[in-house]
Amino acid sequence: MASESTITTSGYIKHHLQNLTYGQHEDGSWGFAESAKEATEMGFWAINVDTMLLSVVLGGLMMWFFRGVAKTISAGVPTGTQNFAEMIIEFINDTVRGSFSGGKNDLVAPLALTIFVWIFLMNLMDLVPVDFIPLAVAHGASALFGVDPHHVFFKVVPSTDPNATMGMALVVFGLMLFYSFKIKGTGGFLKELSFEPFGKWALPINLVLETVTLLAKPFSLGLRLFGNMYAGEMVFILIATMYSAGLVLGSVAGLLQVGWAIFHILIITLQAFIFMVLTIVYIDMAHQHH
C-alpha cells in the first residue's frame, strides 16, 4: 500500500483483483485501463497484459528448463537437474499410463506435462507475498512512464484470471472434439450425442443431456481452477489487509499468512494435478467407442 491514507480496505482488495488491461478506451484511443470500469468498457478486444506476460514467462521458463534437460539427457546415471526433471516426467508418464487407455497417442503425455507444470508455476505465484510484484510494477511504471502508481494494476497469479484458465480449458475442449471426430467419426460422435443414454426414441432429451454434459466439461475444468486460485488469492489479500491494523493483528496476520501459504502448497499442486488428470480422462473418453 503506497499511501495508506488514500486507500481503503475495499479499495485495496479491488486494486489487487484488477488485471492490467490494455485495450481501446471509450474515446477511441488505445491504452491501459485505469479503473475496473474502464477495463469492462473495453469489451472483448482488450488484453490482460499481466496475465499474458507472467504466464508466457513462466511457460517459457518451464520449456527452457525441460528443453535444457532434454538436450543433455543421457541414459547413464542421472545427476541433479536431470534427476528432478525425470522425476516429474516419470510421474506424468505413470499418471497418463494409468488413466489413458486410448492406445498410442503422442499428444496426451506432453499435454499432461505442459498442463501440470505450467499450472503449477502459475499457481505458485500465489505464494509470493501479495504486494511485492504489484508494488514493484506500479512504482517501476510510475518511475519510467510517469503514470499514477495507484492506477497501475498488476495481478500476479495468472490462474486467478478466468481468461487464463478458460483459455486452457477451451484448448482441451478443442482437443476433445478433435479426437471425438477423429476416432469415432462424425457419424459415431453424433450417434453418441443422440442415442445415449435413453435410446433412439428419446433423441431430443438425449441430445440436450449429452450436449450439456459435453459443454460442462471445459467449464468445470476452467472454473474449478479459477475458483480455487481466486479464493486462495482472496484469502491472502484479506490477510494482507490485517497488516495495517496494528501490531497485534499484524503479527496474527503474519502467522496466518505462513499457515495459509503452507496449506496453499497443497492446493496449488492438487489443482494442477486435477486439471491434468481430468484432461487426460476427457481425452480418453473422446477415444472410447460406445
Added chain:
Amino acid sequence: MNINATLIGQAIAFLIFIGFCMKYVWPPIIEALDERKKKIADGLAAAERGRHEQELAEKRAQQVIHEAKEQANEIISQAQRRGNEIVDESKDNARVEGDRILTSAKAEIAQEANRAKDELRSQVGAVAIAGAAKIISREIDDKAHTDLLDELVGQI
C-alpha cells in the same frame, strides 16, 4: 475480471507450449528413460547369466578336482603296485642269481676238487713211491712195484 482477448492469447500460448513440449521436450527425455530401462534390464539379465555361468563353472571345477583326485589315487595305487612288483621281481631275481652263483660255485668247487684229486692222484703215486722207496729201498724192485702202485692209484 472480464472475459476478453486474453482468452485467445492464453489458448494460443498454451497450444505453442504443447507443441514445443510434444516436439522438443517429451520424445528425447522419454527415449532416454526407455533406453535406461532397457539397459538396466539387460544388465540384470547379464548378471543373472553370469551367476548361472559361475555356478556351472564351480560345478565343473569341482568335477575336475574330483577327477584329478581319483586319478592321483589311481596313480598312487598303481605306483604302489608297481613298487611291490619291483620288490618281488628283485627278490626273485636275487634268489635266482643267488642260486646261479651257488650252483656255479658248487660246480667250481667240484671242478677244483676234481683237479685237486687229479693232482693228488698224479702226485700220490710219486709220494707213495718215494715213501715206499725210502722205507723199502733196499730190496724192492722199482719197476715191479711201480706197476703195482699205479694199479692201486687207479682204484682210488
